[in-house]
Amino acid sequence: MRPLIHRRRDQSDPAPSRAAYRMTRLWLSPLFRRLVTAVMPAALVVGGAAAWITQPAQINMVKSWTGDILASVEARPEFQIRQMAVTGASPVLAEAIRERLSLEFPVSWFRLDPELLQASVAELDAVAQVQVSVELGGALRIAVREREPAVIWRRPFALEMLDATGHRIAYIDHRDGRPDLPLVTGTGADAAIPEALALIASAQPIQDRLRALTRRGERRWDVILDRDQVIRLPETGARQALERTLAIHAALDLLNRDVPVVDMRNPGRPTVRLGPGAMEYLRLTRTFEQGLASQ
Structure with missing residues (x-):
């Protein structure tokens, strides 16, 4: 009996293989x-590009190409700075700022670092505050707030102008260069400038006779008047001691007498040192009083 379905020996099995399945x-x-159709082709492209661009010749070509693009952009007129304006500074300080920055115009905006320029200008002693900005039209603007000199500090080998906080502004060659500023001397005087200015303000009644304030031992002040007259002040309460001295002067004309030193270091016991003329006058007075008493 023959089978109902007769298959030819060369007919292949239509069922897929296990691997194909x-x-x-x-x-x-x-x-x-997605991995086969997108990720793998992209990885092949990126890998090929990386292999190509890491060759020395291609690196030099890319550097030259990017350099040319940057140079063409930097050279555009809208990115050129042609001048610098310094505001709020004296002519001397403005010239010092220009010399410090040493910029040659025109210069590309991309080659300037405003923060670096601002930090460089802020290092100048006479500059209290500075703001650097680039304005439309190709101008570099440097707005400065200059320190105001308050006193002259005489050091062993130099004269310095200080502001009200004791910060150095500049050196000067001669005291006559700023005769309007009060003079302070002594080691550590720069650290006590606010107190010195308060004493100078209190000494207004004898301002025409005030010559200097001298810092002693970095602890206290001496007030130096003309005729080598000295008022020695205590470490604490110096302003009150000076005002008390001026009150005694107003009542007894103390500072117009032959009194080289008024010592107020002990507020409860002020003392004075008499000059040679006053000592001779006192000796004659005592001799005269003794002669009268012996009669």
Whole structure:
């Protein structure tokens, strides 16, 4: 009996192989299909480009190409700075700022670092505050707030102008260069400038006779008047001691007498040192009083 279905020996089995079946199922996965169709080609392109661009010849070509682009952009007129304006500074300080920055115009905006320029200008002693900005039209603007000199500090080998906080502004060659500023001397005087200015303000009644304030031992002040007259002040309460001295002077004309030193270091016991003329007058007075008493 013959079979109902007769197959030819050369007819292949229509069922897929196991490998083909697995590949088909894998291809149906969206993640695998995206990996094969997008990620792998992109990785091949990027890898090939990286291999090509890391060659020395290509690196030099890219550097030259980017350099030409940057140079063409920097050279455009809208990015050129042609001048610098310094405001709020004296002519001397403005010239010092220009010398410090040493900029040659025109210069590209891309070659300037405003923060670096601002830090460089702020290092100048006479500058209290500075703001650097680039304005439309190609101008570099440097707005400065200059320190105001308050006193002259005489050091062993130099004269310095200080502001009200004791910060150095500049050196000067001669005291006559700023006769309007009061003079302070002594080691550590720069650290006590606010107190010195308060004493100078209190000494207004004898301002025409005031010559200097001298710092002693970095602890206290001596007030130096003309005729080598000295008022020695205590470490604490110096202003009150000076005002008390001026009150005694107003009542007894103390500072117009032959009194080289008025010592107020002990507020409860002020003392004075008499000059030679006053000592001779006192000796004659005592001799006269003794002669009268012996009669």
